[in-house]
Every structure is written in structure tokens, then in C-alpha cells.
Amino acid sequence: MTRSGLIWSILAALGVGGAAFAFAIAWRPAIAEIDPPKPQSFDADLVKRGRVLASIGNCNDCHTVRGGKNYAGGLPVPTPFGTVFSSNITPDPETGIGRWPEAAFRRAMRSGVARNGAHLYPTFPYDHFTNVSDEDDRALYAFLMTREPVHAPARPNQLSFPLDQRMVIAGWKLLFLRRGTYQPDSSKSAEWNRGAYLVEGLAHCGACHTPRNALGAERISAAFAGGDVDNWQAYPINAASPAPVPWTAEALYAYLRDGFHPDHGTARGPMAQVVSNLASVPAGDVRAIAIYMADVLGPPTPDRKREGELALAQATKPTPSAPQAEAGGAAIYHAACATCHESGRQPPYGGINLGLSTVVTSPDPRNLANIVLSGIRSVEGERSPIMPGFAPSMSDEQIVTLLTYLRTRFSSQPAWTDLAKLVREARRTQTVFLQTSAGPNSAPVDAKQRGVP
Structure with a gap:
């Protein structure tokens, strides 16, 4: 064999070996389907415990489209790599987990692998769920398998190649997934x-x-x-x-x-x-x-203690007259905000003291921009805070002026930069989020209807 032929043979062998190694790492076997278990086959106390665990895990908000059926999936999860849509975790036998045995559910929680062997994207936080005990996984499984079955086919993810190939996730897991249950610290309570x-x-x-x-x-x-x-x-x-x-x-x-x-x-x-x-x-x-x-x-x-004491002391002082350079922001604040935020009443009858609000003192102004744009809608049946959103009534320029004033008046932190760009992006993102989170068959929802995104 010539030297070049030998080199090509070695490269071919390495290529075949590398492909075989990658396949061995990525491949996971399917777990056999079962007939959907009857809801009454699960212990009532186990289901009740699972309900509590599902609330701790915030499962409903990640797996429910706004205005859609509970746990039927389809909610967009934006990432730097594209959008991943949450899955249907109702016991529907065709589009949900109705034919999953408990072992398949536990594997998904621990290893991020679906019943059919496909790797799940880590937007499903199995890198944390690997710490959940067998007993709690069993309770969660019992709770989900007793929910209303919803026929809701998966929405296709919006990812570019090669990230749209689930086998790639096997490499991510090799690097970052640390399997194992939580170990208690005997030195703690x-x-x-x-x-x-x-x-x-x-x-x-x-x-x-x-x-x-x-x-x-x-x-x-x-x-x-x-x-x-x-x-x-x-x-x-x-x-x-x-x-x-x-x-x-x-x-x-x-x-x-x-x-x-x-x-x-x-x-x-x-x-x-x-x-x-x-x-x-x-x-x-x-x-x-x-x-x-x-x-x-x-x-x-x-x-930090002194800073906190100073913040509490400053928060009780009346709003001083604004310098001429801040007069525009002060005027907007007194017209739109002060009536609630300087009333001295606690929510829901008054606004919070902005001198104690992290959204004003944070280095990142996004949360404050989001709240001013979308407001805070009331929670049905609860005594909850409420605030109108100003997206329909204020221009981006007015919101920038207001945010600049709030930062100056209610914090001692440096001024925010690029506020105009941030407010434009916040308004655009809010609109896009409301459109995509409504689901493929839902009526359009605008920011004023929805309140907080």
C-alpha cells in the first residue's frame, strides 16, 4: 500500500470510529409504550402530593399556552439559539405522555430523554430535575397522568442546523449534565x-x-x-x-x-x-x-446595612422639586405615578415606595421598562397589586424621560445608558411575545388586554 493510501485508510478508520463513538454516546433506546392508566388507579394522596410538587416546579406556566388547556404545551421559550416550544405533558395517548410508563417519565426528569429515545432540549431543566427523588417523581407522574388529556400536537421548534438535530444535545450533556440526586448537608438544619x-x-x-x-x-x-x-x-x-x-x-x-x-x-x-x-x-x-x-x-x-438604613430613611422623605433638566420627567411622574406611589398606602390600595424598589436601583433597566409599558393586571379573586400599562398612552420618548427621572430621583446609582434603544426593544419584544405565546389557534392579544407579559 502506498503512503497516501495508508493515510487515507487511517483517516477513514478514524472517521468510522468517531461516528460509531458519537452514535454510542447519542443513542438511547425507546421504552415500550403502555396502555394509558386509568386515573383512579393512582392513590389520591400521591396525586395530591404531586399537585403541590407541580406548583413548586412551575410546570403549568411552562407547559400551558396563554388561554390554552393546562399542560398541553406549545409555549415558546426564546433562547439565543432560536425558539423551543414546550411539550404536551397531559395524558393524551397520541400527542402527550399517556403511553409513557413511569420509568420513561423518570428518565426524562433525570436524563432529558423522551420515551422514544430522543434527547430533550435543556430548556426543560433536567439539569436541576436530576436532583428530584424517586418518590417525588412518582408523585409528579401520578398527578400529570390524572390531568385532562388534551390532543395538542407539538409545535415545530425554530432552530437552525445543526441545533435542530437532537443528537447534538448528547454532546451538551456530556459537558454539562451532572446526574445524581441531592445529598443533604448534615451540618445544616x-x-x-x-x-x-x-x-x-x-x-x-x-x-x-x-x-x-x-x-x-x-x-x-x-x-x-x-x-x-x-x-x-x-x-x-x-x-x-x-x-x-x-x-x-x-x-x-x-x-x-x-x-x-x-x-x-x-x-x-x-x-x-x-x-x-x-x-x-x-x-x-x-x-x-x-x-x-x-x-x-x-x-x-x-x-450594606447602612445602605439599607439610608434607603429606608430616604424613602420616607417627600419628593423634592426637580431641577429644570429633570422637569419633563418630574411632570410625567406627578401626572401618572405619584398619586399611587406617594399615597402612603400599601398595595393594592397604593403603589410601592419607589425608593425601595429594586427595578429602580438595578444596573439593568429592562424590568422597569417592561412594567411601565405593560402595567400590572389584577389577579382574579385575590387582593393583588394593579397598575395601568402606559404603552398605549406614552411614546417611547416620554417613557425614556420618565425612566431617567425615576433613576435620578429614587436611587443614588449611575444613570442608565442607551435607554431609547432599550425601550424600543422592550416594546417590540412585548408585542412579539404576546403574539407567539397566544398559540397557533388563539385570537390575537394586545398588551393592554394582557397586562404583564
Whole structure:
């Protein structure tokens, strides 16, 4: 054999071997179908427990299109790589998980692999769900298999090649998926460990509150340092928290339970959905989450304590007269905002004190822009905060002027930059999100109807 022939033979062998290795890594066997189990075959207490766990995991908000059937999927999840649509997890035998045995459900939770062996995109946070116990997986399975079956075929994902090939996800898992259940810390209390198990597992708080690397995986070294979700910022919930007043376990518990705390404001955006679900969760679980997260945040330093005391003192002072350069923003504020936000009444009868609001002191103005544009709609049957959205009545220029004034008046932080571009993008993104999240067969929804995206 000639030298060139030998080289080509070696390259061919390496190519075949590499392809075989890649296939061995990526291939997962299908798990045999079952006949859909009857709802009454599941223990009622197990189903009840599964309902609580589904609320902790926020399953309904990720797997339900706005105005659609519960758990029928189709909700768009925007990523830097394209849009992935959530799947139908009702017990429909054709388009849902009705023919999945419990073993297939557990594999999806632990390894991100569907019953048919296909790799699931990590927008389904199995990198957290791998920490969920067998007992809790069983309860979740029982709950989902007793829901109303909905025939809802999967919406095609909008991803470019090669990311539209699910086998690629096998490589991502090799790099970033760490399988294994949560191990308790014997040096901590039972409450702390319960909170850690929920936060690091089913509640998957880090999926939103941790920044991601170029390949879309959480940066473990920057856990809870803040992230991006649907054009909202999930604030840092570690020592880098921008909250004007330092968080405590008691404040976290009240905020997670009620969606509001007088020293921290109101839960909005995706966090409002989390709080809504936690309202149906046993108080002990919510308190455990608060205790664990308070430990992650850590005790405030003396400087942070002084900053918090100063913020509380400043928040009680009346609004001073604005300099001429800020007169435009002050006029808009007094006409549109001050009546509620300086009333001294707590929500829902008054607005929060903006001097204590993280949306004003945060380095990122997106959340404040989103709230001003879309407002806060009331929750049916609950005493909840409400605020009109100003997207229909204010121009982008007016909103920029208002945001600039709020930053100057209610914080000591540096001025935001590129506000005009950000407001334009926030208005555009809001419109696109409302259109895509309504589902393929839903009537159009505008920002004024919907309130908060």
C-alpha cells in the first residue's frame, strides 16, 4: 500500500470510529409504550402530593399556552439559539405522555430523554430535575397522568442546523449534565436542607437566576448571580443582590408567599408566575426555600446595612422639586405615578415606595421598562397589586424621560445608558411575545388586554 493510501485508510478508520463513538454516546433506546392508566388507579394522596410538587416546579406556566388547556404545551421559550416550544405533558395517548410508563417519565426528569429515545432540549431543566427523588417523581407522574388529556400536537421548534438535530444535545450533556440526586448537608438544619433540595431541584431557581455560558449552560461558578428570562432580568440573589434593603429570611418568605414586601416591592414578570404557584404550596416548604436562599444571599455587610438604613430613611422623605433638566420627567411622574406611589398606602390600595424598589436601583433597566409599558393586571379573586400599562398612552420618548427621572430621583446609582434603544426593544419584544405565546389557534392579544407579559 502506498503512503497516501495508508493515510487515507487511517483517516477513514478514524472517521468510522468517531461516528460509531458519537452514535454510542447519542443513542438511547425507546421504552415500550403502555396502555394509558386509568386515573383512579393512582392513590389520591400521591396525586395530591404531586399537585403541590407541580406548583413548586412551575410546570403549568411552562407547559400551558396563554388561554390554552393546562399542560398541553406549545409555549415558546426564546433562547439565543432560536425558539423551543414546550411539550404536551397531559395524558393524551397520541400527542402527550399517556403511553409513557413511569420509568420513561423518570428518565426524562433525570436524563432529558423522551420515551422514544430522543434527547430533550435543556430548556426543560433536567439539569436541576436530576436532583428530584424517586418518590417525588412518582408523585409528579401520578398527578400529570390524572390531568385532562388534551390532543395538542407539538409545535415545530425554530432552530437552525445543526441545533435542530437532537443528537447534538448528547454532546451538551456530556459537558454539562451532572446526574445524581441531592445529598443533604448534615451540618445544616432540616429546614435548610429541605430548602436546598427544592431550590437546587424541582424549583430550579438557578435556571433563571444564574447567568449562562456561550453554549447555554449555567455558569456554576456564578450561581444565582442573575440571568435573563423573556426580556426580563432575574436579579442576582446572592451577595451581589442590588436590592436597596438587604433581604432577610422573613422578607423572602413574605415575598414568595404574598408576591409583595414593603421593603422590596412586587413580584412581576416570570417571578409573578412563580409566586402565584407558591401560594398553593405548604407554608413550611416556602419557608424552607426562604431560609436556604437567605443563606445563599449571606448576612449583609456593615456597609450594606447602612445602605439599607439610608434607603429606608430616604424613602420616607417627600419628593423634592426637580431641577429644570429633570422637569419633563418630574411632570410625567406627578401626572401618572405619584398619586399611587406617594399615597402612603400599601398595595393594592397604593403603589410601592419607589425608593425601595429594586427595578429602580438595578444596573439593568429592562424590568422597569417592561412594567411601565405593560402595567400590572389584577389577579382574579385575590387582593393583588394593579397598575395601568402606559404603552398605549406614552411614546417611547416620554417613557425614556420618565425612566431617567425615576433613576435620578429614587436611587443614588449611575444613570442608565442607551435607554431609547432599550425601550424600543422592550416594546417590540412585548408585542412579539404576546403574539407567539397566544398559540397557533388563539385570537390575537394586545398588551393592554394582557397586562404583564
